[in-house]
Amino acid sequence: MHGKPFLEYLLVMLRAQGFERVLLLLGYLPEVVQDYFGDGSRWGIKIAYSITPVEDETGRRIKRAEHLLDECFFLLYCDNYWPMQMDKMWQRFLETKAPAMLTIYSNKDGYTKDTLRMDAERFVDVYDKTRQAPGLKGVEISYGIFKKEVVALLPPENISFEETLYPVLSKQKKLAGFVTDHRYYSVGSHQRLALTEAFLARRLLLILDRDGVLNRKPSRANYVRSWNEFEWLPGSKEALVLLRNAGFRVIVMSNQAGVARGAMTEPDLLNIHRRMVRETFLAGGNIEAIYYCPHNWDEGCECRKPKPGMLFQAQRDFNLDLSRTLFIGDDERDAQAADAAGCLSLLVSEQKTLLEVVRELINKQKNINE
Numbered sequence: 001m002h003g004k005p006f007l008e009y010l011l012v013m014l015r016a017q018g019f020e021r022v023l024l025l026l027g028y029l030p031e032v033v034q035d036y037f038g039d040g041s042r043w044g045i046k047i048a049y050s051i052t053p054v055e056d057e058t059g060r061r062i063k064r065a066e067h068l069l070d071e072c073f074f075l076l077y078c079d080n081y082w083p084m085q086m087d088k089m090w091q092r093f094l095e096t097k098a099p100a101m102l103t104i105y106s107n108k109d110g111y112t113k114d115t116l117r118m119d120a121e122r123f124v125d126v127y128d129k130t131r132q133a134p135g136l137k138g139v140e141i142s143y144g145i146f147k148k149e150v151v152a153l154l155p156p157e158n159i160s161f162e163e164t165l166y167p168v169l170s171k172q173k174k175l176a177g178f179v180t181d182h183r184y185y186s187v188g189s190h191q192r193l194a195l196t197e198a199f200l201a202r203r204l205l206l207i208l209d210r211d212g213v214l215n216r217k218p219s220r221a222n223y224v225r226s227w228n229e230f231e232w233l234p235g236s237k238e239a240l241v242l243l244r245n246a247g248f249r250v251i252v253m254s255n256q257a258g259v260a261r262g263a264m265t266e267p268d269l270l271n272i273h274r275r276m277v278r279e280t281f282l283a284g285g286n287i288e289a290i291y292y293c294p295h296n297w298d299e300g301c302e303c304r305k306p307k308p309g310m311l312f313q314a315q316r317d318f319n320l321d322l323s324r325t326l327f328i329g330d331d332e333r334d335a336q337a338a339d340a341a342g343c344l345s346l347l348v349s350e351q352k353t354l355l356e357v358v359r360e361l362i363n364k365q366k367n368i369n370e
């Protein structure tokens, strides 16, 4: 992927998340992996290896490495990249008091095939890799935390770790889930490679709130109802031009409850956005997409900030790594939505405008590149 082994992306992420030691369980052509990664010092991480016969399934491979495992260990299958957040996962793991926790992609968008079901407390209550059981929703992507005691439950035969252990643990309510709406990217199938490549390209992209960031914010419970009422904030158009010149793609994300509340129609809103995009373009900037939530405060939708729904939608549409994406807003709800999506955030104000923030950002980017 972009000149680097997929595994390297995983190791770099693990290091950034605070891991200091990694044990690689290898079977097929182990020397290829060992030659490249060595002891891991190049990445600031200590790599150990457990090499067992190529025909070993995951269960036996882990069983044979049992003496090398810590009392609590983190398990990756290594064909999935998912921008993990160890602090949140660890907190959930401690709260559940379970001996095992898996990361579960919610699969609301039907990205993949469902293999499990969760109960109200987000414990896995059915795990079925044959996908026969009714009511399945979600798929586990590893990124699991395990107490070593569960390895003792594995028989010595050559069996699959997940297919043997997860049904047993789930029946005993010992398999907690850490649920995510952020897509994972896989090298496990050829169809997925193009998406994974796009994701790991990590193109520069910025997400902006609209009211209070690009244009003057109307007072509370008032809305910009037409283009006449849209007033660019000083410097905001210039900021969009700078961003474009620096190679950033820009998308906008905005709550517009005025639609549901009858202050304007959806075509009114779309008209404002058309004009906004056009003026940006004529000035030399570019807004690539606009996401808006037209719902009222009490509709319980998933898109109205502080809910993170629009961020996850953009994540899927643009194959974003939200953990590396910055959302610039002007309101606490923007920051909350960003946090819920594992996204970076920054708030602008009259004291610190979008233009200033963008200038700093571009300078920082220059320094990284130089």
Ligand SMILES: [Mg+2]
Residues within 6 Å of the ligand: 209, 210, 211, 212, 213, 217, 329, 330, 331
């Ligand atoms: Mg705002």
